[in-house]
Each structure stands twice: as structure tokens, then as C-alpha cells.
Amino acid sequence: PRIEAIELHRIEVPLVRPFETSFGRETVREALLVRVRTDAGDGWGECVAGRDPFYSAEYVGGAASVIERYLAPALLDARAVGATRVSPARADDPRAVGVPLAASVAPVLAFVAGHRMAKGAVEAAVLDAELRAQGRSMGEAFGAVRDWVDCGVSVGIAPTLEELLDEVAGYVEEGYRRIKLKIKPGWDVVPVGAVRELLGRDGLLQVDANTAYTADDIPLLASLDAFGLLLIEQPFAEEDLATHALLASACETPVCLDESILDAATAVDAIERGATSVVNIKPGRMGGYLEALRVHDACRILDVPVWCGGMLETGIGRAANVALAALPGFVLPGDTSASSRYYADDVTEPFVLGTGEHRGQLRVPEAPGTGVTVREDLVREWASAPPITLT
Ligand code: OSB
Ligand code: MG
Structure with missing residues (x-):
């Protein structure tokens, strides 16, 4: 065209x-x-x-x-x-x-x-x-291997611990398969411990610091090992692979980079330096879905698990993310939540969590392109x- x-x-x-x-x-x-x-x-x-x-x-x-x-x-x-x-x-x-x-x-x-x-x-x-x-649908074009994807939810910093627990309990009730807590200095060990208790030992839990910590915080971050987290996402500055590698050798919880991963080349470099052992793939941050496919392929070769991040997308970005998350390397639930987690009304038909065996999952769109219609x-x-x- x-x-x-x-x-x-x-x-x-x-x-x-x-x-x-x-x-x-x-x-x-x-x-x-x-x-x-x-x-x-x-x-x-x-x-x-x-x-x-x-x-x-x-x-x-x-x-x-x-x-x-x-x-x-x-x-x-x-x-x-x-x-x-x-x-x-x-x-x-x-x-x-x-x-x-x-x-x-x-x-x-x-x-x-x-x-x-x-x-x-x-x-x-x-x-x-x-x-x-x-x-052709995006799922078909990208090489999707499943019709439904596992969904997690990213939970913001709350005004009080009580409100945080209420919000998390609501998401658990809705069926989300993994909880991600936003953390920052002063909002970490206590909320993470409280949510671990709420979820029980087997609930999937991870944290995301959005670069809020420094090397001085390595002992504190390593103490989160006690809570059996899936991963710690981006505790340090975008440019700072060295401190992420230090943390990775000081704790058992896998370190996962988000902001630092700009493309396939930086992903491979970060993995080889020991700065990340899980990768958050956000196509938008990497310059598009085609580069995201390269990151996925590179991580698969290196045996590094990936998951699909999110940026509060409307249905347009969400549709494409869900298609991407259906690729084989996406072995952890993504921040691909239902439309209702963000918006009362979406600019496309809403994404709704499945029920029964598809509880906590979103269906990969099958119609051509993104598969959704913009209102x-x-x-x-x-x-x-x-x-x-x-x-
Ligand atoms: O770091 O993953 C992040 C939202 C905006 C900017 C950065 C991030 C996020 C989220 C929300 O964690 C993910 C989502 O539900 O879309
Ligand atoms: Mg993040």
C-alpha cells in the first residue's frame, strides 16, 4: 500500500x-x-x-x-x-x-x-x-502459539496499606494470575510483606521500582528475598547496568529490566553482563513490535524468560500487546490487564477477562490487524x- x-x-x-x-x-x-x-x-x-x-x-x-x-x-x-x-x-x-x-x-x-x-x-x-x-491478524503475523494469555495486574502505590490490600483483594477476586506492586523507598518491605500474606505462599507476586533506588539500597532489596518474589523490576537508573548486576549477585530474586531495555542489542548486552535474567518487553519503548519480536527471539536463544509490560494502553495498544504475549517466550503473566482495570470506557471494544478455564486470561484477537475497531x-x-x- x-x-x-x-x-x-x-x-x-x-x-x-x-x-x-x-x-x-x-x-x-x-x-x-x-x-x-x-x-x-x-x-x-x-x-x-x-x-x-x-x-x-x-x-x-x-x-x-x-x-x-x-x-x-x-x-x-x-x-x-x-x-x-x-x-x-x-x-x-x-x-x-x-x-x-x-x-x-x-x-x-x-x-x-x-x-x-x-x-x-x-x-x-x-x-x-x-x-x-x-x-491477517497480529497474532498470526507475530507467530502466536496460544489463543489466550495469562494476565497480571500492576498495582500503584496506595495512600494506606489498608487501601492497597483492598485493591489487591479485588484483583484476586477478578482472577488476575499475578500481582505486581509498585515500590519506592519507604513503600517496600511492609506492603510487600502484607500482600504476600494476603496472597498466601503460592500467589505470584513481583515488584517494580521504576529506578527509585541506589546501590546503597542493595541490602534492603536483597531482604525482599524473604517474600518469594518472581522478580524485582528496574530498581536502579536506566543507564546503570552495573548496579543491577551487583544486586543480581547479592540476591536470589531474579532482577528484571524494563527502562534499560531499548532494543535487542541492549537486551543481549544486559543479559550477558548479568544485569537481568528476565526481560519486560514493551514494544512501544523498543521502537515497535518488530524490534520487540527481535528481543523475544534473542531472549529465547539465551533462555531468558520474557513477559509483556504495559503503559496503561487503550484497547489499540492492548490488542497488539496481547497478540505479542501469545508468543512462546512469554512464559510469565503480563501487565496486560482488562480494559476495566484502567478505563470505564475504552476507545475500542473492551478487553474482558475470561471465565472458567480462562479465568485471569485475555483472548488474543483474531480479526485482521489489531483485530479491534476504534470508536x-x-x-x-x-x-x-x-x-x-x-x-
Ligand atoms: O514501569 O511498567 C512500568 C505504567 C506506566 C509506566 C510504566 C510502567 C507502568 C505499569 C503499568 O507498570 C502497566 C500497565 O498496567 O499497563
Ligand atoms: Mg516497569
């Missing part, structure tokens, strides 16, 4: 409850949606950047600006990204997908340094358009800025 226009839609979606982490508190998700219009149909992608540059250097206003000023013009100029198509001989090879159109997006955008979240959103939209035109009326209603169309 030829790319004819790229639209940017900024929306604000209220969260059902505030989400607090070591880096801040959010009550609304400010999302940036990208729609590409091609001669073979449209595609949607969601940018995972947050409102502020606190989780990482990228933020939604910067992402919108870099797409508008650099990425979209480059892609529109290179309309030839649509010139190479899947040849029929390869069309049934799940690994070949994206090779023609979407895989040509990253090289066209590579002249811009960084801005992976912005690039990832654009690539995701092109991938959606391409797969819809081919009548354009809501995109208009929730707009926080007029949409921008680039041609």
Missing part, C-alpha cells in the same frame, strides 16, 4: 483510579493515537509515551512534535515503503510478515536519534494497515487538541 496521510489524535481518557508510581501520579491517560491512511485502508497505532518525561525521556507532547516535524514527513516522502509487498511465496511464513511494508518503516525513520516511542506508534499504525489489507466518536469526544493531518 501507499501511505497517503498520517493523522495524529491526542485524547485524554480518565483512569478509574489514580495510578501512582515512584515517579509520579496519574489520574488521566493522555494518549497519542496515530492513524495512517493508505490506498489499501487505514491502520491505527498508539504511542506509549506518558504525559511527562518521568518514566523515560519521551513524553506525549515531544512524541507528537517529532512525528509531525520529522517522522511523518519522512514516511510520506518515502511512499515507496508501499512498493515492496509480501510475495505470495512468503505470505504463509509468520516470520516474514512486516518484512515488506512495516519493516521498511524503521530504516526510513532511523535518521532520527532515539524517540523510540514515537517511532513505535507510527510503525504500529502501518503494521495494522498492512495486516488488515492482507486479512471514532470517542476519539473525537475525548480529544484534548485538534487532530493534525499530514499529507
Whole structure:
């Protein structure tokens, strides 16, 4: 397909409850949606950047600006990204997908340094358009090996211990298969101990510090070994692999990197340095689903388990994440929660946890592309800025 226009839609979606982490508190998700219009149909992608540059250097206003000023013009100029198509001989090879159109997006955008979240959103939209035109789902294209994925839930820092336990108990009741607690200095050993008691010995539990600790905290973090955690996620700065490696040798709980993993090369480097033995894959942070597939493949070769992270995505990003989480290397439940954990209303049909044997799971969408339909009326209603169309 030829790319004819790229639209940017900024929306604000209220969260059902505030989400607090070591880096801040959010009550609304400010999302940036990208729609590409091609001669073979449209595609949607969601940018995972947050409102502020606190989780990482990228933020939604910067992402919108870099797409508008650099990425979209480059892609529109290179309309030839649509010139190479899947040849029929390869069309049934799940690994070949994206090779023609979407895989040509990253090289066209590579002249811009960084801005992976912005690039990832654009690539995701092109991938959606391409797969819809081919009548293929993302799950099929990525190489999904299951129809349902195990879901965990990421639980924010609460005002009190009592409120935390109430919230966790509610998620357990709903069927979530794993709890992840956000921690920070002063909110760690006590809440983790209390939630361990609530879950019992066998409940899957992990923590995420979003870079809030320093090397001085290694003894404290190692003391979390007592709670039988699945992993400790990103206790130290994004750039600091050395301290993560130190912690890994000082504790039994596996160390898992999130912010530090920028692409397949940094993932392999971090694993080889002993800084991470589990990887949180967030396609948006890595510049897109195709790079995320490379990280998945590299981790499989190195025998490192991966799981799918989240960034409070609406149904657009969630649909693609759920498809990715159906790959064989995703052996731990993801932060792929149901729409209702975040939003009273989603911009697509809602993702709802299964029942019976599928309790605590989400179904991998089967329809072409992301497999979900964007509710354009809501995109208009929730707009926080007029949409921008680039041609
Ligand atoms: O570190 O995983 C994180 C949300 C926003 C930014 C960073 C993170 C998170 C989450 C929530 O933990 C995951 C989700 O439910 O989408
Ligand atoms: Mg994290």
C-alpha cells in the first residue's frame, strides 16, 4: 500500500483510579493515537509515551512534535515503503510478515536519534494497515502459539496499606494470575510483606521500582528475598547496568529490566553482563513490535524468560500487546490487564477477562490487524487538541 496521510489524535481518557508510581501520579491517560491512511485502508497505532518525561525521556507532547516535524514527513516522502509487498511465496511464513511494508518503516525513520516511542506508534499504525489489507491478524503475523494469555495486574502505590490490600483483594477476586506492586523507598518491605500474606505462599507476586533506588539500597532489596518474589523490576537508573548486576549477585530474586531495555542489542548486552535474567518487553519503548519480536527471539536463544509490560494502553495498544504475549517466550503473566482495570470506557471494544478455564486470561484477537475497531466518536469526544493531518 501507499501511505497517503498520517493523522495524529491526542485524547485524554480518565483512569478509574489514580495510578501512582515512584515517579509520579496519574489520574488521566493522555494518549497519542496515530492513524495512517493508505490506498489499501487505514491502520491505527498508539504511542506509549506518558504525559511527562518521568518514566523515560519521551513524553506525549515531544512524541507528537517529532512525528509531525520529522517522522511523518519522512514516511510520506518515502511512499515507496508501499512498493515492496509480501510475495505470495512468503505470505504463509509468520516470520516474514512486516518484512515488506512495516519493516521498511524503521530504516526510513532511523535518521532520527532515539524517540523510540514515537517511532513505535507510527510503525504500529502501518503494521495494522498492512495486516488488515492482507486479512491477517497480529497474532498470526507475530507467530502466536496460544489463543489466550495469562494476565497480571500492576498495582500503584496506595495512600494506606489498608487501601492497597483492598485493591489487591479485588484483583484476586477478578482472577488476575499475578500481582505486581509498585515500590519506592519507604513503600517496600511492609506492603510487600502484607500482600504476600494476603496472597498466601503460592500467589505470584513481583515488584517494580521504576529506578527509585541506589546501590546503597542493595541490602534492603536483597531482604525482599524473604517474600518469594518472581522478580524485582528496574530498581536502579536506566543507564546503570552495573548496579543491577551487583544486586543480581547479592540476591536470589531474579532482577528484571524494563527502562534499560531499548532494543535487542541492549537486551543481549544486559543479559550477558548479568544485569537481568528476565526481560519486560514493551514494544512501544523498543521502537515497535518488530524490534520487540527481535528481543523475544534473542531472549529465547539465551533462555531468558520474557513477559509483556504495559503503559496503561487503550484497547489499540492492548490488542497488539496481547497478540505479542501469545508468543512462546512469554512464559510469565503480563501487565496486560482488562480494559476495566484502567478505563470505564475504552476507545475500542473492551478487553474482558475470561471465565472458567480462562479465568485471569485475555483472548488474543483474531480479526485482521489489531483485530479491534476504534470508536471514532470517542476519539473525537475525548480529544484534548485538534487532530493534525499530514499529507
Ligand atoms: O514501569 O511498567 C512500568 C505504567 C506506566 C509506566 C510504566 C510502567 C507502568 C505499569 C503499568 O507498570 C502497566 C500497565 O498496567 O499497563
Ligand atoms: Mg516497569
